[in-house]
Amino acid sequence: MSSSSRQTSPRWKVLLAALSLVLAGFIWLSGLIDSLSRPSVSPSLTIQQQELSLLAEPAIPPSLRELLLGKDPRSALLRALEASSLKELSDRQQLLLSLLRFDKTPPIVDNRWSDDPLLMRFICEGRKGQVADCINVESALAAAWRLAISSLLPVLTVLLGSLLLVVQTWRALRGRSEVWPIVQGPALTLIDLALLVAGGFVVIGAVGVPLIALPLISSLTTEMKSPRREAVSVLINYSMMALPSLLILWRQLKSLPRAQAPIGGWLQWRWRPLPEAITSALSGWLMVTPVVVAISWLLVRLVGDTSGSNPLLELVLESSDQLSLLLLGITAVVLAPLFEETIFRGALLPILAQRLGMFAGVLLSALLFATAHISIGELAPLTVLGIGLAVVRISTGRLLPAVLMHALWNAVTFLNLLVL
Template sequence: MPSSPRPVVPRWKGLLAALSLALAGFIWLSGLVDSLSRPSVAPSLSLQQQELTLLAEPAVPSQWRDALLGESPRRALLKALEGVSSEDRSERQQQMLELLQGKTPASADSELAPDDPLLQRLRCEVERSDAAVCVDGTAADRAALRLVFSTVLPLVTALLGGLLLIGQTWRLLRGRLMAWPAVQGPDLTLIDMTLLVAGGFVVISAVGVPLVAFPLVGALTAGLGSPRREAVGVVINYAVMALPSLLILWRQLRALPKENAPQGGWMQWRVRPLPSALRDALAGWLMVTPLVMLTGWLLVRLVGDPGGSNPLLELVLGSHDPIALGLLALTAVVLAPLFEETIFRGALLPVLAAKLGPLVGVLVSGLLFAMAHISVGELAPLTVLGIGLGLVRLRSGRLWPSVLMHGLWNAVTFLNLLLL
């Protein structure tokens, strides 16, 4: 039975989509330029890694020291602290620098944190001739365990992912890969997607967050201290940013004829069978990890650290409050994967694949996904991640594995930050 012709797109809708696209391009371009002035999280990560290495040094067996510790941890940390300008150096870092130089800070007796095992050990080493008595064995053991996880886990993941990639490439060359299912998704147009992503995700959110979220955050967090205030603000801001796109998508799907919906619905969530979704998510995460790591390494080697890190990373690194960390984890591991996958792999990718082809759809949706994070420093790695998420969506024929893979990626990143 021939399908009924699609209704003609109203002229106003096309003009609104064009206006949304122009405004979104301006907002994204301005945001990317502004991100260059944001500090990079890389120096903080490097410093905390070096602190962890020095704290763990006494507990690391001698045969593993070259692999885990590298050069002298004390010398590396001293060099790193000396490279931080005095204006940017925190009081704790200043104390640590003076202790590493063999000096006793003037404020050490009254202000040196009693629960900071590294500072206490360094002060003990300055005051006593026998450094062995200054070692807190429990703190060193815990630091060594954290060091192993933060150092070895990424390497093991990259190795396993590389082997999987080689295996998949070999099967592809031999023609042994199983055919992917036909791409199914909402029967929407490119104009619909422009209104969804450019209009809802970018333009309305750029206006709505300042107008709605900022006053709401101020009212709800008036009695909270830092970092809980910032963590609550992250959750509210993200909810306000997500709401316009979800409402637009809901109206777009509601207007489609229900009898034309494919099995599993327009969004193809298809949660069951869960074991195969978990397998696809894990395999996708493993294979994309070495590619993202390689992209980040090449970026630093070619242009240096461009800065512009996600502010959420700084909040996680600087927070020790369990409630704040829980709210940040909720946003990163649950809310962000659900919302972003719904928009970029649930709606946008199938429409692009149907109109422009699967390969172009994966590439364009991956690039737009990366641009949505408005960070020059993360643009290339996030594009690779977005491509990986898109390929998992197409290979599995459903959305749920992409959501799980995205959540797993964010969870491992979050865990690595906590370990530091």
Template sequence: MTPGNQPGPQGEQAAAPRWKQLLALVSLALSLLLWLNGLLDSLSRPSVGQSLNRRQLELAVLAEPQLPTPWRPLLAGPQPRQTLAKALAKDIKASNISGSTAAPALQLLEQGLSQLQAGDRQGAQGPLEALLADPALAGGPEARLAAALLEPQSPAVQAEGHRAALRLVGVTVVPAVVLLLGIALLLRELWQRWRGRSPEPPPLQGPQLGGLDVVLLIAGGFVVVGELLTPLLVAPLFSGLLNASGITSPLREGVSVLGLYLALMAGPLLILVLQLRGLGPAPEGGWLQFRWRPLGSALRRALRTLLMVLPLVSLSGWLLERVWSEGSGSNPLLELVLNSHNLPALACFGFTAVVLAPLFEETIFRGVLLPVAARQLGAGCGVLISAAVFAVAHLSLGELLPLLVLGLGLGWLRWSGGRLGSCVLLHALWNGLTFTNLVLLGW
């Protein structure tokens, strides 16, 4: 990579007022403390990976009778019921430690499965019927599976099994095909670059800001204002408004996530607007270089890069799991999506994850941080720094490496194509795939 050819901004840090330097220093110190605390706190949060694995096994048990016999071992595994019973025992232990309300459903389902595995169908009826009789557990995936285990020949259960089979294909076969396509595209890209056939990247344009401005934007705006002050000041007010409106769970959680994320965005974006206003006339395409048009080419570049990044992120996640099997906590939004069966709430979660988060995060990390760092340190360092800050900002040690690889892919797309709009689309596609997978497993 080669650095952008833009001149440095006028009035760099040496000419900045002392109060501005002090504010940046305090913001940076607070941000480091908050992020370090958040990363360490992720060690005590449950990982959504265990829940995803269990949900996929539940789906496999439900779908197995409806799968063609030759495909059953490939799609559902050789012994899905036995494997699910082991996963349930592990999740029960984790749920009891964390005080999760999911423990009763898991315990009843595990007891029923164990009795069925032992050949005691009559003994399995007690826990399975208790699971169905509990109003707090009714309608959930464990209750639907319990009904299927009790009455496997029921027409309703068979119809549910057919739907489960389609969902199982969606979360197993489709990702595998996409992964193979991504590997092929990645090998082709590497071959073209090795043969020197790849086009030269355009000049990397970005806002004429200095490092001090970026520290104030990210440390001061994104972390201190957005992640610290916004929850403290806005969350109680927003909770009062929700109480007054009469909105109840689960929609309450969806509206709360959407509203608080909008509030989190407001402070950093206001700071950025004020910073850009003092730069004078913007270049063609604007300071951030969204350049949405032509939309078709931006979408094609985003989709192509998504396919190439997917195998690398999957590999990094697999390696991390081999080295650190326990992992750490995931983004709480993932659990909310997985366990929600309310369409309006899912719409709020989806809009936040697929629209707001890509627009906001790409504006900060690839729209500002990357080109400013690239101008001062070189494009390679700019891509790496933006990816590292992007990964740390998600506050999960267990997802740090995969997020770093995803950030490198987003940075490479920004550097190679020059368009921030493509990065937003790639980020939205990635979050959309994750969201869809969670809905298929959790619904």
């Protein structure tokens, strides 16, 4: 740490940082409490998964059906639909529920569902009474492939990631792991960090900017239809929200002596060699996945579904508009990793690691990263993800692998939602 980072900050700066911390704490705490009343995406995912299983059933060999689909996918879908209140179900899902429940006469169905293979299959079964005559082989095969992607690939990822995690742990215990480089980052003070994260990221970015952005977004999207309107709103709002903290960080870095900057710059992007960055990102993603999955599973088992899912997940899950999905994909896979890694692993992590020690720096930066997503239900899994991203950043001495790993994580999540 340079001597400039040890200089005493002006009193006004200390007071502003303290005020920012108080306001940010209040905002985050209120957001976390409010997330308990926010709908969870889990019930929708369960319904989509059961629909896919039922649609794929005819294309799955009888000997594998119970293993891949369960004993009775039709009853499982019915239970998943009945677990939600009618107001939480879409018109299509309410129709699906009535078709699963009917005794003799199927419900009246209009033509807008004529392209829905599952609904048409149920209607056909109700009219003809013969399941075999109502199967759309092409739709069943397509559903089987989607089911394989959404179910089998995550299992393979967890198995491969667990194996890699065991190997790396064994190497570390045997003293054969590579020596990590010295942690380097911006020569900023903890006061600067408070102004950057609490003041810029939370108070100005998450609260102040939306007050200005929402009227602008509303005027720009007035003529757009849902879900395109929501996708454009998310993209613009996220871009504007990121600007204050990025500008503050730019101003802070600009005030530092260039001569004291380490090789690769203050944020340690170090773009080359690219293949090594990709390999580090991929291995980091593989190793953190089984841990996140285990934590998520344990959390559901112990406390149940705590709600508070990211609203972006619901938008992706329910949207079929290609432009909307493209805009949401850009936000999730490009903008979010670039912005969040710049703040949390580019600036926050190395300074905390230098000031508080490696363990405390990794843990605290990961916890702040998870809290910034304002979701009680995702707090523990995102903390684990943040630890994984921090380890990749520190072990490689570069920011780029962490950005690529974050982008990969979001891309896989996004693609899984698209498959469903």
